[in-house]
Amino acid sequence: MTRVKVEETKAAIEDGASEIDMLINLGALKSRAYDAVYQDIDAVVKAANGLTTKVIIETALLDDTEKRKATEIVMAAGANFVKTATGFNGGGATVEDIELLSSIVQGKIGIKAAGGIRTYDDAVKMMQAGATRIGASGAVAIIHNEKSDTDY
Template identity: 85%
Template sequence: MEKEKLIELIDYTLLSPVASKAVIKTFCLEAITYGFRTVFVNPWYVPYAYTILSPHGIKVGAPIGFSLGGATTRVKVEETKAAIEDGASEIDMLVNLGAMKSREFNAVYQDIDAVVRAAGGLTTKVIIETSLLNQAEKREVTEIVMTAGADFVKTATGFNGGGATVEDIELLSNISQGKIGVKAAGGIKTYEDAVKMIEAGATRIGASGAVAIIQNRKSKADY
């Protein structure tokens, strides 16, 4: 795959809890330099990143319910609205894993549906933490994500163990059948890793080591 095409598919991400404003600025300038179309930063940094990136047509995304997913739906909805007011144009929400494990699938649906509605048509992705789910749960939650109207199912945060695998991307792709996108995230460190995910069916890549990936050198970052 050509580097330019890969760059179009990558969400450049910096969600470290200790990232300073100076680090975020450098990160944003890298996004401009390398031509990434979308970046993700923690909600507190969305206005700052938006100020730097919006003149260059680069979108800012925000994680919602990060990184455990256990916030109430009301909190996730308000967080979504605030992020959009601050300049976010993509939303990556974390599924309620406790509800999934409790088989309270209607609660899972309502949680996602409420955030999708709050996003008002903006691209919304749902992080399901594949490494924490069994095969049946992965199938069930992907079906719920589609029914709730989200645009993508996403593998992982990178903070809760595990990450994207070729097998999981193939599974999610087979379940979704092109009805929604599949975002591979968590542990993608090399150009080869990213290409394998895309070949398996990923339509978006999330990586904090995006610069290293496109330079075809290994990254130490996981989140």
């Protein structure tokens, strides 16, 4: 799996990507195979060759202990951001999750709150909780202080 992620990263860069998003190896994380999780992220960060790398940890699928460990590994492997969700696993950012991630990263890396942000107030709450970026498919509506009706 890591080899595929590395090749996809290289291809994305060749195609003009300026940032890389990757999904943490959830199976390895849940199995407590932390070295495998670290090596996977480290390989992609190295392949990104200095480009901003964001690691999606799917907070809705993790308990707080797993969120903490995942975030610690993301930091140790040299990624630039920890990101809450892909939008495909039934949950997005919560204020509580962003506060937890913020307490872990302590400003050393960024936090991208993604998923479930549908209003301007939602976005503000995420930023106040410690998010440094917002990911929302309804960003235009949110900026105009309208409610987004998207699922993500």
